[in-house]
Amino acid sequence: MKMSKSSRRYRAAAISDIGALGCCEQVLMSRVRLLMLCLFAVLTIAMILGFYLANDTIDSNIQVYVADLTRDKLYHKPGKPTAAQIRRLVSQVNQGRLLYSHLRRILVERLPGSKGSERVRKHILSQLSSLSAGWSLDVDSFTSPTPHGQTRFSNILAVLDPDIPRRLLLACHYDSKALPAAPGGPRKVFLGASDSAIPCAMILELVTALDVHLRMMKDQRSQVTLQLVFFDGEEAFEEWTPTDSLYGSRHLAELMSQTPHPPGSPHTTLLQAVDLLVLLDLIGAPDPVFVNHFDSTARWFDRLVLAEKKLHNLGLLSSHPVEQSYFRKDAHPAPVEDDHTPFLQRGVPVLHMIATPFPSFWHTLEDTEQKMNAATVENLTKILVVFLAEYLRL
Numbered sequence: 226m227k228m229s230k231s232s233r234r235y236r237a238a239a240i241s242d243i244g245a246l247g248c249c250e251q252v253l254m255s256r257v258r259l260l261m262l263c264l265f266a267v268l269t270i271a272m273i274l275g276f277y278l279a280n281d282t283i284d285s286n287i288q289v290y291v292a293d294l295t296r297d298k299l300y301h302k303p304g305k306p307t308a309a310q311i312r313r314l315v316s317q318v319n320q321g322r323l324l325y326s327h328l329r330r331i332l333v334e335r336l337p338g339s340k341g342s343e344r345v346r347k348h349i350l351s352q353l354s355s356l357s358a359g360w361s362l363d364v365d366s367f368t369s370p371t372p373h374g375q376t377r378f379s380n381i382l383a384v385l386d387p388d389i390p391r392r393l394l395l396a397c398h399y400d401s402k403a404l405p406a407a408p409g410g411p412r413k414v415f416l417g418a419s420d421s422a423i424p425c426a427m428i429l430e431l432v433t434a435l436d437v438h439l440r441m442m443k444d445q446r447s448q449v450t451l452q453l454v455f456f457d458g459e460e461a462f463e464e465w466t467p468t469d470s471l472y473g474s475r476h477l478a479e480l481m482s483q484t485p486h487p488p489g490s491p492h493t494t495l496l497q498a499v500d501l502l503v504l505l506d507l508i509g510a511p512d513p514v515f516v517n518h519f520d521s522t523a524r525w526f527d528r529l530v531l532a533e534k535k536l537h538n539l540g541l542l543s544s545h546p547v548e549q550s551y552f553r554k555d556a557h558p559a560p561v562e563d564d565h566t567p568f569l570q571r572g573v574p575v576l577h578m579i580a581t582p583f584p585s586f587w588h589t590l591e592d593t594e595q596k597m598n599a600a601t602v603e604n605l606t607k608i609l610v611v612f613l614a615e616y617l618r619l
């Protein structure tokens with residue numbers, strides 16, 4: 226009995242224990258359910274938050290990317306080539322090639338739409354095609370009314386890698402001016418050596434001298450690439466007016482402002498992809514002076530000042546007795562309209578490398594090769610080699 230009692234008690238106890246355990250189990254189960262619910266809720270919130278954050282990240286990426294085009298150019302840091310690297314880079318500049326191979330074939334009359342213009346265009350395109358860097362070439366042709374009737378213009382465009390987000394633009398104009406003949410006098414053939422055959426030849430020499438470095442830069446797919454523009458129709462046919470001048474640059478600035486970049490971008494255009502437009506004009510005469518025209522690009526003008534000083538001190542400039550003779554911070558600019566104007570009006574940063582005051586033979590038949598100074602042209606090309614090597618981190 227005892228046994229049974231005890232066994233019953235035990236059993237009772239056991240049963241009641243089991244009953245008690247069942248109760249706890251129910252509480253536990255509901256706690257587990259609660260926990261599971263909480264976990265589920267937390268997971269759901271995490272997932273919603275995750276989606277939200279992911280979308281937000283994509284949005285921020287787009288915003289950051291859009292800002293990159295406009296902001297990165299402001300914070301772009303130039304490279305710092307060593308003296309040995311500078312020596313090596315500028316030793317690639319070949320004065321003979323610049324003056325005889327590039328320049329001679331540009332120094333012909335090259336009125337927009339003429340045979341001479343077409344020959345010069347072919348020369349520029351064939352020189353660029355011969356380089357190993359692999360330039361993407363394009364001719365932006367259009368027709369516009371002028372005081373001399375409907376005229377065909379053709380800007381020459383060359384870009385190292387069209388897919389790269391940002392571009393440094395290096396430009397000049399290749400058309401020559403139609404000088405009016407004196408009444409009853411012969412037609413005047415204006416060659417425009419400094420205006421702007423020499424700047425075009427300098428650009429060809431720059432990319433020829435830096436060909437291997439530009440190819441290596443292209444392979445590295447950096448954030449900035451180089452674009453060349455040879456504008457047509459910079460000169461007025463008659464008097465300079467807003468409609469009779471800058472035919473090519475007005476057309477290209479408008480075209481670039483309507484071209485999405487990167488392709489398909491709803492936010493940004495090719496114009497916003499331009500870090501800086503470096504425009505060369507009226508170069509070739511001895512003792513030119515270049516001044517800074519825009520506060521917003523003063524730090525890039527300063528690079529030219531320092532490049533001249535550096536090359537002088539390394540003994541790499543010829544017929545250059547004074548440390549600072551070309552790029553002067555002490556001289557003040559007069560406003561100059563040129564191919565940069567349509568870009569400047571649309572907010573593109575500009576570095577205008579134009580001799581001021583203009584050469585004495587400006588827009589006269591005297592603007593010929595005989596008036597040019599080979600040492601000056603070579604020195605300025607070397608200064609631009611340093612500028613490009615720094616900007617593009619070659």
Ligand SMILES: [Zn+2]
Binds near residue numbers: 420460588
């Ligand atoms: Zn001119």
